[in-house]
Every structure is written in C-alpha cells, then in structure tokens.
Amino acid sequence: MGTAINPSETAHHAAPASRRRGRLQLILILLLTIGPMVLATGMYTLKFWVPESRSYHGELIGNGPTRAELGVQTDEQRWQLLVTAPQTCTVACQQLVYLARQIQIGLGRDASRATHALASAQPLDADYVARLQREYPQLQRYAMDVPAYTRGGQGNGGAQLWIIDPHGNLVLRYDPSVKGKDVLNDLRHLLKLSNIG
Structure with a gap:
C-alpha cells in the first residue's frame, strides 16, 4: 500500500514558500515604484548620468x-x-x-x-x-x-x-x-x- 499523505503536512510546507513568494513580490513592487524616484533624485543632486548634449542652439x-x-x-x-x-x-x-x-x-x-x-x-x-x-x-x-x-x-x-x-x-x-x-x-x-x- 502507498504511504498516505497528511494534508496538514502539505499545507505546512506550502505556507513558508507562499510567504516567501509574497515578500518577493512586495519587494519588487516597492523597487519598481520607489526606485525610479530615488534614482532621479540621486541623479539630480549628485549630477551623475546627466547628458552633456543639448537640443537647442541659443x-x-x-x-x-x-x-x-x-x-x-x-x-x-x-x-x-x-x-x-x-x-x-x-x-x-x-x-x-x-x-x-x-x-x-x-x-x-x-x-x-x-x-x-x-x-x-x-x-x-x-x-x-x-x-x-x-x-x-x-x-x-x-x-x-x-x-x-x-x-x-x-x-x-x-x-x-x-x-x-x-x-x-x-x-x-x-x-x-x-x-x-x-x-x-x-x-x-x-x-x-x-x-x-
């Protein structure tokens, strides 16, 4: 006979994996929303990655x-x-x-x-x-x-x-x-x- 799978054991192992995936998604969402603002502020204050060229002549x-x-x-x-x-x-x-x-x-x-x-x-x-x-x-x-x-x-x-x-x-x-x-x-x-x- 096969071994019986205990449903509570499966749920117990799935919960930490689900939590990790949820945390990772939250971190990615925060990086995508706050990251560009932090980068733009840094570029402005520290003057890095600012293009030297200009598109006007006067x-x-x-x-x-x-x-x-x-x-x-x-x-x-x-x-x-x-x-x-x-x-x-x-x-x-x-x-x-x-x-x-x-x-x-x-x-x-x-x-x-x-x-x-x-x-x-x-x-x-x-x-x-x-x-x-x-x-x-x-x-x-x-x-x-x-x-x-x-x-x-x-x-x-x-x-x-x-x-x-x-x-x-x-x-x-x-x-x-x-x-x-x-x-x-x-x-x-x-x-x-x-x-x-």
Missing part, C-alpha cells in the same frame, strides 16, 4: 525673466521673435530683423502662432523706417526703455534676437552670428511642445 534663459525686463512693454499673446537694439539699429541689428521675418515665414502653417518685432532705444534712420514699412509690413515696433533693460541684466549691449513665449517669458537668446536654420529648428521644437500661443 542661450537658454532661466529664472523667469520677462519681456518687461528687456525694457519692452506689450501684451502680445503669441510666440515672438524679438530683436533688441539697446543702441542704434546697426547692420547686425538689421540682419537680425531680416532673419526674424524669414524664420516666421519658414514656420509655414504655424506662422500665425508667432510674430516678429523690433525694440530699439534710438529712433531709426528714416531710410530704414521707409524700408521696414515697405518690406516688413507685419513687423511690430516698440520703443525700448534702456534703464529697465540695463536693470534687467539680460542683454549684452549689442543687438540680440530673443524667442519669447505667449506669457512674455524669455526662452532663448541669440547673438547676430546665429544661423537662421538653428533658430527656426528651436522655434519649431517649442511650438511642437507647446499648447499655448
């Missing part, structure tokens, strides 16, 4: 400065390519104005989501004003408050091109040597990510 502006800190007052509600000229609008400034218009045109179907503008501290040359009226009919022009611009500390004294979001926050800054394709790619990327403006 200088990223942080800490929330606004267009008002450039000495420009407007309630524009779209993305804006703003050229600032804290002195006279020289050749470099005029090149950036041209570039801003070309970038807006280059946006294609998204062109209506952005504007291009010039903020100058000095009155513009009469010939240049006539040219702007003739060739840049959609260009917005603003007077620039130089003391506010200087106080804001965002500029370098020369002409610059800025990408500004619909809330008036400064996002990226470019100097006159920038390539138009780089600015266009940056703005396209921002428009793709943004659900405002």
Whole structure:
C-alpha cells in the first residue's frame, strides 16, 4: 500500500514558500515604484548620468525673466521673435530683423502662432523706417526703455534676437552670428511642445 499523505503536512510546507513568494513580490513592487524616484533624485543632486548634449542652439534663459525686463512693454499673446537694439539699429541689428521675418515665414502653417518685432532705444534712420514699412509690413515696433533693460541684466549691449513665449517669458537668446536654420529648428521644437500661443 502507498504511504498516505497528511494534508496538514502539505499545507505546512506550502505556507513558508507562499510567504516567501509574497515578500518577493512586495519587494519588487516597492523597487519598481520607489526606485525610479530615488534614482532621479540621486541623479539630480549628485549630477551623475546627466547628458552633456543639448537640443537647442541659443542661450537658454532661466529664472523667469520677462519681456518687461528687456525694457519692452506689450501684451502680445503669441510666440515672438524679438530683436533688441539697446543702441542704434546697426547692420547686425538689421540682419537680425531680416532673419526674424524669414524664420516666421519658414514656420509655414504655424506662422500665425508667432510674430516678429523690433525694440530699439534710438529712433531709426528714416531710410530704414521707409524700408521696414515697405518690406516688413507685419513687423511690430516698440520703443525700448534702456534703464529697465540695463536693470534687467539680460542683454549684452549689442543687438540680440530673443524667442519669447505667449506669457512674455524669455526662452532663448541669440547673438547676430546665429544661423537662421538653428533658430527656426528651436522655434519649431517649442511650438511642437507647446499648447499655448
């Protein structure tokens, strides 16, 4: 005759194995939920595994400065390519104005989501004003408050091109040597990510 199996003995051996499996599952669940947060916190505080590359071409502006800190007052509600000229609008400034218009045109179907503008501290040359009226009919022009611009500390004294979001926050800054394709790619990327403006 075969040996009879005692059901209580089988249950006794199954219980520790079941408990071990349950503990292992609990540990795995905790690792999967808390682990990424601990890893991300460690990466941020200890600065490890942080990629050195960046996907934008201009200088990223942080800490929330606004267009008002450039000495420009407007309630524009779209993305804006703003050229600032804290002195006279020289050749470099005029090149950036041209570039801003070309970038807006280059946006294609998204062109209506952005504007291009010039903020100058000095009155513009009469010939240049006539040219702007003739060739840049959609260009917005603003007077620039130089003391506010200087106080804001965002500029370098020369002409610059800025990408500004619909809330008036400064996002990226470019100097006159920038390539138009780089600015266009940056703005396209921002428009793709943004659900405002």
